[in-house]
Amino acid sequence: MNVNNKPIAGVIGLVYSACCYGVFLFTCLYLIGFVGSLAVPKNINDGVYMAWPAALSINSALILLFGIQHSVMARKRFKRWLTAIVPAPIERSTYVLLSSLMLAMVFWLWQPMRFNLWQVEAPWAQALLVGLFWLGWGIALVSTFLINHFELFGLKQPLDHWRAVPPQTPTFSTPLFYKRVRHPLYLGFLIAFWATPHMTAGHLLFALGMTVYLFIGARFEERDLVATFGERYRRYQKEVGMILPWTATRKKDPG
Known part of the structure; x- marks a missing residue:
């Protein structure tokens, strides 16, 4: 059976990928509210109080499970x-x-740990940290479009299949942020996770856990990138920092 001369399986794939993208978009927006305590039913400091050893164990397990799956x-x-x-x-x-x-699942099962580590009171400092929070999310969003947002999140592949476009060989490029850092998406996340005027023990645990995961995940990702692009990517690793711009091992060759 065909729909407009296109295989029904291709149409189902397009609908499925669009639904998956919708779930991702909702989850990503919820993540912003969860970390920033903004307009969501449950944020990082919400929930019924639990003794801190149990809360620490549950939250650490959630971060670990997410990191392993991802x-x-x-x-x-x-x-x-x-x-x-x-x-x-x-x-x-x-x-x-x-x-x-x-x-x-992390949002749902996260246990609050409300011990205050810092709470910035000065209006100018609050504004600075909130600005950094949104800057981090902005860097993350722009970074996805600098590579291929719709391929990264699974929309392009079923559309190409439906249109009978043959798979393209991966190409190596370093647009904008990628000239200064190899993983600007991760840098954006780090800025967003750490920039807060109100840091609780739970927020610190989330930021620390995600920081460790992002650095470990980047290492695994780079193995795949070296396998794909070979010596060209190895040179890029030496010339440009992985997540922090100032950590390159040598300066980029002129020209």
Whole structure:
């Protein structure tokens, strides 16, 4: 059976990927509110009080589970296994969906740890930290479009399949932020997670856990990038910092 001379499976793939993207978008917006304590039913400091050892154990386990799922499913070996179960054009969408659901579980089960580590009172300092918070999210968003936002989140693959566009060979480029840092998306997250005028023990644990995950995840991701782009990416690693711009091992060659 065809729809407008296109295989029904292709149409279903497009609908599925659009739904996965919608779940991701909602989860990402909720993450902003969760971390920033903005207009969500439950933020990082909300919930019934629990003794801190239990809260620490539960929250640490949630971060660990998210990190494992997010990293393992992104590896090439897992992708090959997954595409034996789901069609290749929707593999990325499936990854995006499961990562979003795992993050939603973090929101749901997160236990508040409200001990105050700092609370900035000066209006100018509050404004500065809030500005950095939004700057971090802005850097993260722009970074996704500098590479390929719709491919990154699984919309392009089923559309190309439906249009019978052959897969393209990955190309190496360093637009804008990528000239200064290899993973500006992660840098944006770090700024957003740490920039707050009200730092509680729970917020600190979330920021620390996600920081550790982002650096470990970036290391695994770079192995795949070296395998794809070879010596060109190795030179890029030496010339440009991984997440922090000032950590490059040598300056970029002139010209």
